[in-house]
Amino acid sequence: MLVEVKNLKRTYMMGSTPVHALRGVTFQIEKGEFVAIMGPSGSGKSTLMHLLGCLDRPTAGQYFFEGVEVNKLDDLELSRFRNQKVGFVFQSFNLINQLTVLENVELPMVYAGIPKAERIERATRVIEAVGLGRRINHTPNELSGGESQRVAVARALVMNPGIILADEPTGNLDTKTGVEIMKLFKQLHENGATVILVTHDISVANWAQRVIQMKDGVILQEFHQKITADMLQL
Numbered sequence: 185m186l187v188e189v190k191n192l193k194r195t196y197m198m199g200s201t202p203v204h205a206l207r208g209v210t211f212q213i214e215k216g217e218f219v220a221i222m223g224p225s226g227s228g229k230s231t232l233m234h235l236l237g238c239l240d241r242p243t244a245g246q247y248f249f250e251g252v253e254v255n256k257l258d259d260l261e262l263s264r265f266r267n268q269k270v271g272f273v274f275q276s277f278n279l280i281n282q283l284t285v286l287e288n289v290e291l292p293m294v295y296a297g298i299p300k301a302e303r304i305e306r307a308t309r310v311i312e313a314v315g316l317g318r319r320i321n322h323t324p325n326e327l328s329g330g331e332s333q334r335v336a337v338a339r340a341l342v343m344n345p346g347i348i349l350a351d352e353p354t355g356n357l358d359t360k361t362g363v364e365i366m367k368l369f370k371q372l373h374e375n376g377a378t379v380i381l382v383t384h385d386i387s388v389a390n391w392a393q394r395v396i397q398m399k400d401g402v403i404l405q406e407f408h409q410k411i412t413a414d415m416l417q418l
Contacts (some may be wrong), residue, residue: 185248186346186378187213192245194231200338204229207401208245213347214382220371220392221382221390228401230351231387232384237349238266250346267295271340271348277332277358279324279339285311286320289339310338314368330361337368341377348372350381366391 194206206228211315213219224228234240238254247254249269257265272278279288286385289307298306311320314334324332331354350369354362370391373379381392389395390409397404 185212186215186217186250187380188246190248190249191245192232192247193243194228194236194240195243195334202281204217205400206235206242209398209401209403211313211396211403211406213378216373217374218369218379218391218393220389221380222384222386222389222395223398224384224405226400227398229384229398230384231401232398233349233351233380233403236380237270237272238349245294255392259383260295267292268343269346271343273333273348273350273353275338275352277324277329277336277356279332279335281324284321284323285316285327285335285338288324288335289342292339292343306342307338310341311335314338314342328361329357330364331363333357333361334368337372341372345382347378352381352383352385353381354383355383361389362378362388 188213190210192206193204195280196203196205208229209232221229221232232241235242242255250263254262254265261371262388280291286304286307289311290303293303293306294330308320309364311317314337316331316334317329319327324335348369353369354365357365368379368386368411379392392409394406394408396406
């Protein structure tokens with residue numbers, strides 16, 4: 185079992201008022217699955233992704249990754265876990281405009297202390313794998329939205345993470361470009377990656393093998409689906 189979540193809860197305080205973003209969520213994800221966490225704004229899906237990616241800690245419950253209880257790690261261990269085990273892809277790309285494509289993709293390896301020659305070799309390989317070899321020395325402001333998201337995917341892949349977490353990865357893209365990015369995630373999954381994406385869009389969730397549907401901080405239902413070309417708008 186790659187991911188196991190047991191009765192996970194997250195409560196925030198808005199002044200003196202508690203806000204229950206997650207009200208007790210339980211599920212498992214096997215290595216190599218492609219899972220969509222779907223729900224409307226305020227359903228708790230982004231909070232759940234932040235907990236899975238160790239960007240936040242739960243108020244209660246347990247989160248196991250490869251058998252390790254993640255919520256018991258100290259801050260240094262959590263930072264190391266986040267850098268080595270999780271690849272993030274965000275709606276807004278989160279690239280640094282002053283850096284080239286190569287330098288942006290290298291960043292996780294810089295934080296991990298990997299030598300420069302190895303950083304360049306590994307970054308170049310994943311940049312070429314996402315189809316941006318000719319743009320390797322360009323900066324983000326010279327790229328299209330789809331190209332910027334491909335850079336973000338390359339950066340997520342470069343540390344060979346256990347899971348790829350994508351938060352509304354097509355949210356800032358037009359429909360055609362969004363389909364191209366989802367094809368890329370599908371290809372990564374077919375190559376063995378574990379992909380967990382968060383979305384409010386059924387046409388994006390349709391790319392996943394399994395959908396976890398959330399509302400008001402709880403899971404309403406989970407279901408597996410057989411993907412068809414009609415579902416993917418191809």
